[in-house]
Amino acid sequence: MHDLAPIADFVFQHQREAREMGRLTNQWPGLTVEDAYRIQALVVDRMIAGGDRLVGWKMGLTSAAKQRSMGVAEPIYGRLTEGMELAEPVLPLAGTIHPRVEPEVAFVFKRALGGSAVRPRDVWLATECVLPAFEIIDSRYENFSFTLVDVVADNASGCRFYVGEQGFSPYACSWADVGVVVKKNGEVVQAGAGAAVLGHPVRSVVILTQMLARIGAEIEPGMVVLTGGITEAVHLAAGDRVDIVFDQLGTIPLRVTP
Numbered sequence: 001m002h003d004l005a006p007i008a009d010f011v012f013q014h015q016r017e018a019r020e021m022g023r024l025t026n027q028w029p030g031l032t033v034e035d036a037y038r039i040q041a042l043v044v045d046r047m048i049a050g051g052d053r054l055v056g057w058k059m060g061l062t063s064a065a066k067q068r069s070m071g072v073a074e075p076i077y078g079r080l081t082e083g084m085e086l087a088e089p090v091l092p093l094a095g096t097i098h099p100r101v102e103p104e105v106a107f108v109f110k111r112a113l114g115g116s117a118v119r120p121r122d123v124w125l126a127t128e129c130v131l132p133a134f135e136i137i138d139s140r141y142e143n144f145s146f147t148l149v150d151v152v153a154d155n156a157s158g159c160r161f162y163v164g165e166q167g168f169s170p171y172a173c174s175w176a177d178v179g180v181v182v183k184k185n186g187e188v189v190q191a192g193a194g195a196a197v198l199g200h201p202v203r204s205v206v207i208l209t210q211m212l213a214r215i216g217a218e219i220e221p222g223m224v225v226l227t228g229g230i231t232e233a234v235h236l237a238a239g240d241r242v243d244i245v246f247d248q249l250g251t252i253p254l255r256v257t258p
C-alpha cells in the first residue's frame with residue numbers, strides 16, 4: 001500500500017509546470033489501476049483547490065487504432081476541468097510538452113446520468129446536444145510512453161479541449177456514420193468515422209457511467225463528455241493549422257501559436 005497523496009503532488013506539479021516525468025510505475029511499483037484513478041482524483045482535487053472546477057469527463061483509448069498505438073488494451077476515463085477548456089480553437093504551445101490533437105464527439109447533458117444499468121436510450125434521454133469537438137492530449141510521460149496505470153494517474157493525458165459552437169440534436173444523424181477528416185497545413189493526415197469509437201460513441205458514454213458507478217460518481221447536468229479520439233492523434237508544432245472537418249457538421253479550424 002502506497003500513500004497516494006505524495007504521488008498526486010508529484011503528478012500535479014508536473015502537469016501544472018508542463019514538465020516531463022518518468023513512469024510512476026517505475027518509481028512506485030505495485031500501484032494498481034484503482035490507485036491510479038484515486039491519484040487522478042487527488043490531482044484534480046488540487047486543481048479545484050486552486051480555483052478550477054470539474055466540468056465533465058473524457059473517455060480515452062476507445063478505438064482499436066488508439067489502443068494498439070498506445071499499447072493499452074482498454075478504455076479509460078479522465079476528468080475535464082474549466083481551466084482545460086479553450087474558448088477559441090487556438091492552442092498556445094507554451095504550457096504544453098508534446099501536444100497532439102484528436103477529433104472527438106462531445107455529449108452535453110441536461111440531466112444526471114449514472115448507475116451500472118444505463119442503456120444507450122437512457123443516454124439519449126439525458127443528452128441536451130451533441131457537438132463536434134477536439135481534444136489536445138499531452139502526456140506528461142517521456143516519449144508519450146506509459147502503462148495503463150501511468151496514463152490513468154496522469155488524467156488520461158488530458159490537457160485542453162474545445163467544443164464546437166454549433167450543437168446538434170442527438171437525433172440529427174447517426175453519430176457512428178459521421179465522417180471526420182483531419183487536415184494539417186492543407187494535407188489530409190487522418191480520416192475516420194464515429195464508429196471507430198466502440199462501434200458508436202453512445203457506447204462510450206454507457207461505459208463511462210459504469211466506470212463512474214464503481215466510485216459512486218455520475219454525469220451531472222450541464223457536464224460535457226468527450227467520447228474518445230476517432231482517429232490517431234496528430235502531432236502539433238507552432239504555426240500549424242489543423243482543420244478538423246466533420247462531414248455535414250462543419251469544420252473546426254485549430255491554430256497552433258508559440
Ligand code: OOG
Nearest residue numbers: 060061062156157228229
Ligand atoms: C491516452 C488518452 C487517449 C483518447 O481519446 O483516446 C484519449 C493517450 O493516448 O495519451 O484521450
Ligand code: MG
Nearest residue numbers: 060135228229
Ligand atoms: Mg481523447
